[in-house]
Amino acid sequence: xxxxxxxxxxxxxxxxxxxxxxxxxxxxxxxxxxxxxxxxxxxxxxxxxxxxxxxxxxxxxxxxxxxxxxxxxxxxxxxxxxxxxxxxxxxxxxxxxxxxxxxxxxxxxxxxxxxxxxxxxxxxxxxxxxxxxxxxxxxxxxxxxxxxxxxxxxxxxxxxxxxxxxxxxxxxxxxxxxxxxxxxxxxxxxxxxxxxxxxxxxxxxxxxxxxxxxxxxxxxxxxxxxxxxxxxxxxxxxxxxxxxxxxxxxxxxxxxxxxxxxxxxxxxxxxxxxxxxxxxxxxxxxxxxxxxxxxxxxxxxxxxxxxxxxxxxxxxxxxxxxxxxxxxxxxxxxxxxxxxxxxxxxxxxxxxxxxxxxxxxxxxxxxxxxxxxxxxxxxxxxxxxxxxxxxxxxxxxxxxxxxxxxxxxxxxxxxxxxxxxxxxxxxxxxxxxxxxxxxxxxxxxxxxxxxxxxxxxxxxxxxxxxx
Numbered sequence: 411x412x413x414x415x416x417x418x419x420x421x422x423x424x425x426x427x428x429x430x431x432x433x434x435x436x437x438x439x440x441x442x443x444x445x446x447x448x449x450x451x452x453x454x455x456x457x458x459x460x461x462x463x464x465x466x467x468x469x470x471x472x473x474x475x476x477x478x479x480x481x482x483x484x485x486x487x488x489x490x491x492x493x494x495x496x497x498x499x500x501x502x503x504x505x506x507x508x509x510x511x512x513x514x515x516x517x518x519x520x521x522x523x524x525x526x527x528x529x530x531x532x533x534x535x536x537x538x539x540x541x542x543x544x545x546x547x548x549x550x551x552x553x554x555x556x557x558x559x560x561x562x563x564x565x566x567x568x569x570x571x572x573x574x575x576x577x578x579x580x581x582x583x584x585x586x587x588x589x590x591x592x593x594x595x596x597x598x599x600x601x602x603x604x605x606x607x608x609x610x611x612x613x614x615x616x617x618x619x620x621x622x623x624x625x626x627x628x629x630x631x632x633x634x635x636x637x638x639x640x641x642x643x644x645x646x647x648x649x650x651x652x653x654x655x656x657x658x659x660x661x662x663x664x665x666x667x668x669x670x671x672x673x674x675x676x677x678x679x680x681x682x683x684x685x686x687x688x689x690x691x692x693x694x695x696x697x698x699x700x701x702x703x704x705x706x707x708x709x710x711x712x713x714x715x716x717x718x719x720x721x722x723x724x725x726x727x728x729x730x731x732x733x734x735x736x737x738x739x740x741x742x743x744x745x746x747x748x749x750x751x752x753x754x755x756x757x758x759x760x761x762x763x764x765x766x767x768x769x770x771x772x773x774x775x776x777x778x779x780x781x782x783x784x785x786x787x788x789x790x791x792x793x794x795x796x797x798x799x800x801x802x803x804x805x806x807x808x809x810x811x812x813x814x815x816x817x818x819x820x821x822x823x824x825x826x827x828x829x830x831x832x833x834x835x836x837x838x839x840x841x842x843x844x845x846x847x848x849x850x851x852x853x854x855x856x857x858x859x860x861x862x863x864x865x866x867x868x869x870x871x872x873x874x875x876x877x
Contacts, residue, residue, distance in 0.1 A: 499807025
């Protein structure tokens, strides 16, 4: 007799083992970022030493965050990640605000952006994908610059990828986890292939000397470093996604720290070596001006035909990130709807596949609309600011829980406490303040979007209190 027939409450299953857990961490982190951010970091950092300093500091902050989240994930292995930690540490309102931002704007816009990356890479293979179908001109309004919205085949193609990945994860967490393992192996092999070709080829031996060290350490260099660091942290982003599926991780006391620490360490090494490989083949200025750095490196060494294969690997990499993003993202609206603090359409577990099926569909529809609208990139930029607010708050909840619930079972305790989580919180605060100062309009809009959830929270909380 099934759980549904017997009247028992359906629950998510712990179907993610150590390899699938590590693949979620690595597969989410290694996505479009490694192929897009090295160029931006070179443009912003202006010096090789600044770029590598940003990669290293970004890796340290991500590692410190992973160490802190490993304690939270092992102690509170529940669906929703930060949603569960903030509820328990600071109260239900803070958990709701994270879940609201994540479910309405953050994760759907991130998924739409990754899906658009898939379509953009495919346009290198099939140029017709990027052919404009129609263009809408929007004039300047309320301080916003005028812009042209160009609709191409890339938008509906992005929606198609969203439908496919949503369907894969609808059919079962084990299937989604297995797909993630395969795609992660393919993308790591592809990145390592670029590294190997770059270092074993003589093509990069002759080009002008790169600008390695700045002449002096001043405010401009600090600003350049912070801009490069923000780009690096976007490339590293994804280490926290495993915590969103905490209730589906088998043996969480072991697999959380292993997957998080091992995954972040592996990605950090890959990113550093990949950047070194790019700079060995191409001059620093060429890296800074590249749109598809991996393809350009391969084309420089092996010709245009080989670059096609590299672009195909970039497509696979983006699909792997999209699969991981879909798998983990739907657990937040599911957890909130289960608690009566979100739209009921996202509530419930599929009786056969034991997945948060309705939350997956809800998430997929929002992501699809954003992909079609073409506004998803701006929404993703908004969420970068908001996400690091909640990353910092989640780790701050670790301090509070150590004080308010000292007897809570903690199968894993954060190494280096209180310095490691303290440095992470300080880093998150510095990053968000820098973004607020650098982009006040966009950041204030992000805060307004978060605050917009409060009326809904009061409504749902009132409904719960009335029973």
